[in-house]
Amino acid sequence: MANELTAWDRVQIARGQERPTSLDYIGAIFNKFMELHGDRLCRDDGAIVGGLAAIDDISFTVIGQQKGRNLKENKKRNYGMPCPEGYRKALRLMRQAEKFNRPIICFIDTPGAFCGIEAEERGQGEAIARNLFEMSGLKVPILSIVIGEGGSGGALALGVADEVWMLENSTYSILSPEGFASILWKDSKRADEAAEVMKITAEDLKNMNIIQDVIPETEHLCVDNIDTVAVTMRDKIIEFVNRYKEKTREELVAERYERFRNM
Numbered sequence: 001m002a003n004e005l006t007a008w009d010r011v012q013i014a015r016g017q018e019r020p021t022s023l024d025y026i027g028a029i030f031n032k033f034m035e036l037h038g039d040r041l042c043r044d045d046g047a048i049v050g051g052l053a054a055i056d057d058i059s060f061t062v063i064g065q066q067k068g069r070n071l072k073e074n075k076k077r078n079y080g081m082p083c084p085e086g087y088r089k090a091l092r093l094m095r096q097a098e099k100f101n102r103p104i105i106c107f108i109d110t111p112g113a114f115c116g117i118e119a120e121e122r123g124q125g126e127a128i129a130r131n132l133f134e135m136s137g138l139k140v141p142i143l144s145i146v147i148g149e150g151g152s153g154g155a156l157a158l159g160v161a162d163e164v165w166m167l168e169n170s171t172y173s174i175l176s177p178e179g180f181a182s183i184l185w186k187d188s189k190r191a192d193e194a195a196e197v198m199k200i201t202a203e204d205l206k207n208m209n210i211i212q213d214v215i216p217e218t219e220h221l222c223v224d225n226i227d228t229v230a231v232t233m234r235d236k237i238i239e240f241v242n243r244y245k246e247k248t249r250e251e252l253v254a255e256r257y258e259r260f261r262n263m
Contacts, residue, residue, distance in 0.1 A: 005169070008192035010201050011177060013169040014148045015111075018222045022049055022064025022107040025147060028230035029237065030055055030062065038089060042122065045086030047078045047114070050093045053105075055234060058241055061097035063090045063158060064107030067148070080149075081114040084127035087157050091131050098138050103241055106144040106158040111176060113154030128157040135160035136256060139249035143240050145215075145233070146170040146202075162244060162256050165213040165236070166202035167229065169221070172211070173200040210263060 005013075013019070026033050030053040037044040050063035067073075067080035074080075090106075097104045113124055135142065144161040150172035159172075166172060173180075177191035180198055199205070202214040213236070215229055244252065 006192070007171075007195035007198075007201050007204075008177070010169045011171055011191075011195050013220075014171045017069055019148055020221060020223055020226045021069075022066050022109055022147065024223055024226055025107055025145075025230060025233065026053060026062055026064065028226050029234045030060070033062065036093060039085045039092055041088055042085045045078075045083050045089060046076045047080055047082040047110070048086035048090050050090060052102075055238060058238070059100075059102050060105050061093050061102045062105045062107075063093055065110040065155075065158065067109060078114055080110045081112060082110065082154060082157075083114050083116075083119045084122045084124050087113075087127040087131050090158060091127075091134060094135065094138055094142075098140050101140060103141040103143070103244070104138070104161075105237065106142070106161065108144055108146045108150045108155045108158050108172075109148035109170075110151055110154045111149050112152040113157070128153045131157040132160055136260070137253055139252055141241065141244035141247075141252060142256070143237065146172050146211075151176060160256070160260070162252065162259070163212040163240065164210070165215060166205065166211050167215050167221075168202055168217040170202060171195075171200045172202075172205055173198055 032054045033051060035049060035051040047066060048063065049066045053060045053062040065080050065082060066077050068077040094104055113128060142161040144159045144164045146166040148170055150170060152175050155172065177194040177198060178188040181190040181194040182188045205211045206214050215232055218228060219225060221229065
């Protein structure tokens with residue numbers, strides 16, 4: 001896609017309602033997928049999907065933040081903003097992946113964790129912090145791919161990975177440009193200016209070595225043309241597994257630790 005797009009342009013594209021979701025990518029990349037539900041503590045959170053998947057004879061645990069495309073779907077998925085139960089479900093599946101030695105693939109696409117009072121009452125901050133802590137020590141390869149919005153700690157809770165990739169028109173940031181502008185300039189209408197200052201695009205983050213790869217988008221992405229990037233993702237995921245399968249469990253954890261310490 002043309003390089004003349006501004007950071008704010010890419011924010012708008014990342015938020016696009018027609019943009020493929022985690023379930024779209026899971027269906028396009030993997031031969032099989034069996035969704036698993038619930039955190040075994042409270043309830044199931046529709047904003048996080050996850051389960052067992054396969055590419056040919058390679059088994060994976062796949063977890064993604066899921067948005068809806070209309071009002072009914074967004075109410076079910078809470079607009080892609082997970083509650084504590086969603087992060088605890090994700091962690092349950094990650095622990096299961098470690099037990100059975102399956103690589104973990106995470107799809108990141110959220111404006112941020114749900115900030116309602118009920119989420120805080122059920123331990124939103126603890127749930128996110130627990131994911132950060134435990135992901136850092138999981139002894140299986142972890143790959144996180146930002147496919148749309150990667151907002152705040154809500155995104156980082158699935159982002160403590162051996163490698164983080166981004167689609168060309170996705171974003172990854174500490175908060176929204178509107179929130180940044182409101183804090184810095186007391187004016188959310190300067191969000192387009194904030195997006196440039198924040199360095200939230202895939203190109204910016206690759207240049208700063210925060211992410212490891214940028215997946216090109218040759219056209220306006222939607223479900224109808226998802227195969228244009230899904231094939232690339234599939235090939236790259238297989239390459240990722242082959243790169244990491246020879247590493248010992250101790251090497252995985254040590255190298256992941258060093259990667260984040262050196263940012």
